[in-house]
Amino acid sequence: MTWGTYGTYVLFVVLVLIVPGPDTALVLKNSLAGGRRGGVLTALGIGSGNLVQGLAAALGLSAVIVRAEPVFVTLKWAGAAYLVYLGAKALVAAWRGNYRVTTETKPHGGRRWREGFLGNLTNPKVLVFYLSMLPQFLSPDSTIAEALLLAVTVGVLATLWQLVIVAGVHRIRAWLGRRRVRRTLDGVTGTALVGFGAALAFEG
Secondary structure, three states: OOHHHHHHHHHHHHHOOOOOOHHHHHHHHHHHHHHHHHHHHHHHHHHHHHHHHHHHHHHHHHHHHHOHHHHHHHHHHHHHHHHHHHHHHHHHHHOOOOOOOOOOOOOOOOHHHHHHHHHHHHHHHHHHHHHHHHHHHOOOOHHHHHHHHHHHHHHHHHHHHHHHHHHHHOOOOOOOOHHHHHHHHHHHHHHHHHHHHHHHOOHH
């Protein structure tokens, strides 16, 4: 694999990552609910999930999971249910509108990381993404090290992109902290997460 090929791969990954999806919605939700720390931990959890799935794909494990239809279907429904659950929590928060006590100082770090990790890990679209993308940039004589490099690159770039989103949210935190704005954003991100979960469950 040449540097030119790798550069093209990086550009392609960046273009895919900047399209809003369930990871972005989850980072926004947790950045609002848990402050910068909550957003960072969620981003790290998403990055960890990406790394696990990428390494599994590079080592061929994801192909086995995708071919085993009962396993893939179970993973699909688990991921959909988890996204709907997270979205429902955001919608409940928007409906209650009680933001007088900030959650940024509360010890929810493990939960924020776990939500990001499980939200990404249970999304079978990530498996399919890796399996359809990696072969495009690998040749028959490519080494395992090259496959692992491509997989790790996605995890690193995904984490960096989510951290950029967290930083953006933090810069306008005063405006985002207004009750009406918080309720609106919780409603939007909650609806988005429920929508992503429903689309994942009922597509094809």
